[in-house]
Amino acid sequence: MKLLANILGLALAAAPTFVACGAAASLALGSKSLSAGSAAVTPCGGLTSLSATWHVDNAGNVTHVNVGGIPAACSGETLSVTLVGSGNASLGSATATLGGCGATCSATFSSFGTVSAANVAGYSFGVAG
């Protein structure tokens, strides 16, 4: 009986150690330890660049933007396109999920609102998945 009490005491003494581990898991303030890890975040299909072409109406406003030549490995990922004006101002953005890919993927964006092509200085792209 005495031995059993000692064992129980030992277990109770050890418990705070593991409770401390649990506290670290929740990253609460006052945690005594913290670990961090890292993993490489790479572009899909070795993507290094994209180029787009726009189409305009007779008033010179962008009607839609085509982005092609996207690696097929990017299928299912999300492509965002922003029309950029002077001073890197955003003139309009659109997002699409890449799909229906053959050898490469392509996407057409048409929801930029009314943007004059004359004001567009470039594009910004983002691909995430």
Place this chain on the structure above:
Amino acid sequence: MTMRRLGILVGVTLGLGCSAAFAATLSVGTGHLWAGSQTLTKATCTVTGGTDTYSDEKTSADNSVSTTLSEQPDSTKRQWIFLRFDLSSCNIPTTGGADSATLTLFESSAPRTNRTLSLAPVLATWPANLPFATAQALTYGTSTASVATGTANNTALAVTVTADVDSFVKSPATNFGWRISDGSAQATQDQAIFNSSEAAANKPQLVINYEK
């Protein structure tokens, strides 16, 4: 027996502790992420003079060498203008596009009453000598541009043709120029006469503000 209980207890306690330790490890997802940009180059190209003629329902004369281009809608005397600019000198890649494009026609003789002329893209090649029957047999795209003749002589008329030129830039093989006409035959109108590319001055001119 007691030692066995001790072993079990230590084992269970360590097991729970290890679980807690695993939970404490923050795993980082291995998703994909890429960001990039493309900067556009803006420029202007001006093309003065092109290939032009007009088809005359009344005669079969070769008007490609005329210094004027005539348009009139009168039934059985219709005259349609055909005009094409070669954009190759602009060196705009097919990945580029038009921000704006303006066609300027010099109207040497205006009709007595204002008319609206439509520019329809021609969808096939046409010969320099273009009889009216041949012109009628050609196919045309949807017109996106028009211009009012006004009633004043010797006036430069500017026509916005951005959509068509943007299409020509992206697909040069589809550039067969435009037909300029009233669209439908009417009665008792008079001519609108413009300078052609063979004129000494004030030739048709296309100014393209483009990006590439």
